[in-house]
Amino acid sequence: KNAPVTPAFTASAELAADLQRALVDITALSLVGKQVHWNVVGPNFRDLHLNLDEVVDIAREGSDELAERMRAINAYPDGRPAVAEQPSVPEAPEAGVITADAVDYIVSAINAVTTTLREIHGAVDEADPSSSGILEDYTQRLEQQSWFLSAQNYSA
Numbered sequence: 001k002n003a004p005v006t007p008a009f010t011a012s013a014e015l016a017a018d019l020q021r022a023l024v025d026i027t028a029l030s031l032v033g034k035q036v037h038w039n040v041v042g043p044n045f046r047d048l049h050l051n052l053d054e055v056v057d058i059a060r061e062g063s064d065e066l067a068e069r070m071r072a073i074n075a076y077p078d079g080r081p082a083v084a085e086q087p088s089v090p091e092a093p094e095a096g097v098i099t100a101d102a103v104d105y106i107v108s109a110i111n112a113v114t115t116t117l118r119e120i121h122g123a124v125d126e127a128d129p130s131s132s133g134i135l136e137d138y139t140q141r142l143e144q145q146s147w148f149l150s151a152q153n154y155s156a
Helices: 011-040 045-072 097-125 129-153
Strands: none
Touching: 011 045, 011 097, 011 129, 045 097, 045 129, 097 129
């Protein structure tokens, strides 16, 4: 009598696994982004410190949007710490990190996430174009941040 109504569309196991993979990576990006944000030092500190918060905000929005999409299509997102220990994102520096190295690190972390989003995009798009739109949005936003950040270490 009070049972929840089943969604009109239910994710396949493969679709749920692909979205979970994206969720783990984008959640990891928010964590490592804050780690670097707290520990960055050196030239151009303030600009990089603030830019890292932009990356973290995008990642946090993305993780929430992915998790909520998973629930909307009857899949269960898993954001527990043990699960999040399996991302594609490289391990963050533990302590102080000079700005140029922080830029290189966060760009590599962003690129790891966008690589995952691009790798799963085709299968997700085939299974559920509505979910693939989320991947496209966050790929675009994160690639833009990668470009903004990497330009800081450019030398002719």
